[in-house]
Amino acid sequence: MKIELINTQEIKKEFELELIIVNKMKQLNGKDKNELEILGFSSKENQSIFLNNRLFIGCNKLKDEDLKIAISNAIRIIKKTKYKTIFFSLICNAKELDISKIVEGLVLGGYSFNKYKKSTKNEQTNFFIDIKGTIQTKAFLEKELKNSLTISKSVNLVRDIINTTPEDYYPKTMAKTAKKIAKNNGLECRVYGENYLKKSKMNAMLAVGRASPHKSQLIHLIYKPSNAKGKIVLVGKGLTYDSGGLSLKSGAGMVSMKCDKSGGSAVLGVMNSLKDLACEYEVHGIVGAVENMIGADAFKPDDVLVARNGVSIEVRNTDAEGRLVLADCLCYAQDKIKKIDYIFDLATLTGACIVGLGEYTTGVMGHSEKLKKKLNKASQKSGELVGFLPYNRYLTQMINSQIADISNSASSRMGGAITASLFLDHFIKKENKNKWLHLDIAGAAYREKSWGYNTYGATGAGVRLMLEFIKLESLKK
Ligand code: BES
Ligand code: ZN
Ligand code: ZN
Numbered sequence: 225m226k227i228e229l230i231n232t233q234e235i236k237k238e239f240e241l242e243l244i245i246v247n248k249m250k251q252l253n254g255k256d257k258n259e260l261e262i263l264g265f266s267s268k269e270n271q272s273i274f275l276n277n278r279l280f281i282g283c284n285k286l287k288d289e290d291l292k293i294a295i296s297n298a299i300r301i302i303k304k305t306k307y308k309t310i311f312f313s314l315i316c317n318a319k320e321l322d323i324s325k326i327v328e329g330l331v332l333g334g335y336s337f338n339k340y341k342k343s344t345k346n347e348q349t350n351f352f353i354d355i356k357g358t359i360q361t362k363a364f365l366e367k368e369l370k371n372s373l374t375i376s377k378s379v380n381l382v383r384d385i386i387n388t389t390p391e392d393y394y395p396k397t398m399a400k401t402a403k404k405i406a407k408n409n410g411l412e413c414r415v416y417g418e419n420y421l422k423k424s425k426m427n428a429m430l431a432v433g434r435a436s437p438h439k440s441q442l443i444h445l446i447y448k449p450s451n452a453k454g455k456i457v458l459v460g461k462g463l464t465y466d467s468g469g470l471s472l473k474s475g476a477g478m479v480s481m482k483c484d485k486s487g488g489s490a491v492l493g494v495m496n497s498l499k500d501l502a503c504e505y506e507v508h509g510i511v512g513a514v515e516n517m518i519g520a521d522a523f524k525p526d527d528v529l530v531a532r533n534g535v536s537i538e539v540r541n542t543d544a545e546g547r548l549v550l551a552d553c554l555c556y557a558q559d560k561i562k563k564i565d566y567i568f569d570l571a572t573l574t575g576a577c578i579v580g581l582g583e584y585t586t587g588v589m590g591h592s593e594k595l596k597k598k599l600n601k602a603s604q605k606s607g608e609l610v611g612f613l614p615y616n617r618y619l620t621q622m623i624n625s626q627i628a629d630i631s632n633s634a635s636s637r638m639g640g641a642i643t644a645s646l647f648l649d650h651f652i653k654k655e656n657k658n659k660w661l662h663l664d665i666a667g668a669a670y671r672e673k674s675w676g677y678n679t680y681g682a683t684g685a686g687v688r689l690m691l692e693f694i695k696l697e698s699l700k701k
Pocket of ligand 3: 463466484543545546572573
């Protein structure tokens, strides 16, 4: 898909199709209004109609999520037609165009994953967005276009990674992607195998990958601008497949567990955007890429594992593996990176989070109310939904163990998203307690249906949220 800005006041051009987003019927000319009303069209969301070579799409509000969803509805309809050059104008008197919302609607809504389908001819669609009448300069709008294309393309890259099967995408593949991203963006890239993990006492992470023929990989990407404003660390759960291990998932529960690499993939997606966005922060992306399988060598319920920071963990459920991988990765990150400003971990960590917040919302947990407020702002700006889940002293006790420092599985399933986060808290250094947030993206990252501008499968959750957070921080100082 190609997206260009044009000013119809200056240039006349031929188009095959005109896309018209309708927010209020009265904004249409009388003839169109009458005709559309006779045909039953209204300006509500999900309304669409072709009138000759014009496509009318209903839209509740000409901003934010409403605009993105309306545009994603449009692109999905257009993709089924033969139209290839599309002229796009908003029907309103808006003096400002929100290019990023339009681009996200087009690029994210127009995404489809066809890797495993018979080859389909993929002709390029060209979109021309009319900037006539806006008070913004062309240069400003071009920059907005470039930045939002960078972000949306990274989201789609992440979706491609997650949607790829565990047969084709395993820890070493993830490391390969990281290297490619590093090369394209001038990042430093360190990839460590199991010998390093052994040497570094990352036994919790190592145990999870033990029964897999695919060797675990620790990935560390670094983006370092000159005169960085601060340091942000992102740690991602990269379970390229989660069978549950010996605490095996049910048949149905295993379907879609290729999505368990979503946190790590989102971290890669963020790292893929920073250079093009001219990010002013030093950003570290750390991914624990592991496959959780069964076999004679599998780690077991009853095992006690000692993590990198010396905390011993009683394994009571091998399906609570993400927290074991993250435990070591969080320790690694804080040992290697000093003077951290913010540290986030992203993980498809618990089914309980989906039960608690619903399918679309990322669960956010941590100690600092101030930091949660900041993240909430990024959520509102980016459109990625978040909900905050509170700690308390009683839940804290639920991961106590009789034989080790802590247990990897709480004594009750209730509040499972929170107890998982309280487990991770044991691996956050004192000085970083208020700099850390845990993001459980189990619901938001992958759905076997389409919702809003998300298509079936991976959504790329976390990428826009984190990039928006970094952007807001950059504006602040
Ligand atoms: N990867 C799963 C969590 C998950 C569930 C992600 C559904 C996406 C969709 C995780 O490793 C897991 O299995 N968690 C267990 C934890 C339990 C054993 C304490 C869960 O949620 O049941
Ligand atoms: Zn699991
Ligand atoms: Zn998992």
